[in-house]
Amino acid sequence: MQKLIQTLRNIAKIEELRKRILYTLGILVIYRLGAYVVLPGIDPNQLAALQKQSSDGLLGLLNMFSGGAFSNASIFALGIMPYISASIVIQLMGMIVPYFQKLQKEGESGRTKINQMTRYLTIIVTAMQAPAYLANVISQLPAEAVYPFDPNGTGTTTFFWISSIVILVSGTMFVMWLGEKITDKGIGNGISLIIMIGIIARLPFALFGEFISRMEQKGGGLVFFVLEIAVLIIVILITILLVQGTRRIPVQYARRIVGNKQYGGVRQYIPLKVNAAGVMPIIFAQAIMFLPLTIAGFAQSETLSGFFSAFTNINSFSYNFVFALLIIVFTYFYTAITVNHNQMAEDMKKNGGFIPGIKPGKRTADFIDNVMSRITLPGSIFLAFVAIMPALVRMIGVNTQFAQFYGGTSLLILVGVVLDTLQQVESHLLMRHYDGLMKSGRIKGRASSVGM
Secondary structure (H helix, E strand, C coil): CHHHHHHHHHHHHCHHHHHHHHHHHHHHHHHHHHCCCECCCECHHHCHHHHHHCCCHHHHHHHHHCCCCCCCCECCCCCCHHHHHHHHHHHHHHHHCHHHHHHHCCCHHHHHHHHHHHHHHHHHHHHHHHHHHHHHHHHHCCHHHECCECCCCCCECHHHHHHHHHHHHHHHHHHHHHHHHHHHHCCCCHHHHHHHHHHHHHHHHHHHHHHHHHHCCCCCHHHHHHHHHHHHHHHHHHHHHHHHCEEEEEEEECCEEECCEEECCCEEEEEEECCCCCCHHHHHHHHHHCHHHHHHHHCCCHHHHHHHHHHHCCCCHHHHHHHHHHHHHHHHHHHHHHCCHHHHHHHHHHCCEECCCCCCCHHHHHHHHHHHHHHHHHHHHHHHHHHHHHHHHHCCCCCHHHHHHHCHHHHHHHHHHHHHHHHHHHHHHHHCCCCCCCCCCCCCCCCCCCCC
């Protein structure tokens, strides 16, 4: 406790860090308030059917990511997921389209153009998802809950549809802008923090709901609830180990003579992370798994709609199998993007370093690539297992909302984002010669750079 109090005092002494934290909290408050602003034309007092529909299943997961905005028919109902979907498409284009590959090599100017394209694509994706969301809202709510009505009694007006779509698109773009502002002027990754705060907002309700269900007759009682909490803590600790796990490769630096002084002759290590991609593969995979929900809403054929609807059941084998497979694929994909083994080998060669028993240059790059492939496989499989664990605990009777915190996207995002944010706070403290947050060493976030 004394260590915590002293750390808080040190944070308060650093003006820049204090301002960044307060700025981040202010932006997150704005986002949370917006989650309760209902779309114009919808009666906020008659949302019970929509809230019941989004209490579990894939819609429940989407509602959790939006911090409850989905079930509130909010202006932020679609949340940040359209931006994530657009980012996936742009990054895939960077793998297969030469023009995007060229932009990735242009440095800051190329990144600016790619970010701008991602924003435009986000508008398109949101504009496609908004009508499906509105159609679902109208179908779930009583007729008098949505107004104004068409004068001929045929339903809602064209103005309602157009204005609501514009508002939903604007809401998503505003949330994206808030995330970018946090990244620029706050602390941590803004988009990740917005997703995390939406998840945390649902935790008290999920915890209370699970407690009530266990206190009911044949619910298992307090002992069973305490056991669930203990298992949850163990899962969290395992997830932290997954996020922070590394494989170290020894690098020997040759002795160099500059003037009358000798340098080098020492051994250092390259820390290669078991999960170098962090939580991005699971976020990407989850965004892809939301697509059947949208397609099912647009599909006119009952056969086609039924096929896609089969993937909206988060407890089904088909959903979890495809979800796990996508996570493994995206883990390799994102690791290939973030870990440049050729650049690492080149940097070692320039600095007179080499891996014992491996020739510098291409063979070193191939060796690093092989090591990354080997450690990424168990890391990706374990990541997929953690992702589908909520489905497993639901089979033994755990409340649907509380089960999401036993693994899956929720827990991985929470652990990864918290570690990243704490790592940035610690960097500010250490840079100004204050003690870090941990006595045992520096915090290793999922965004830790892989290098020398």
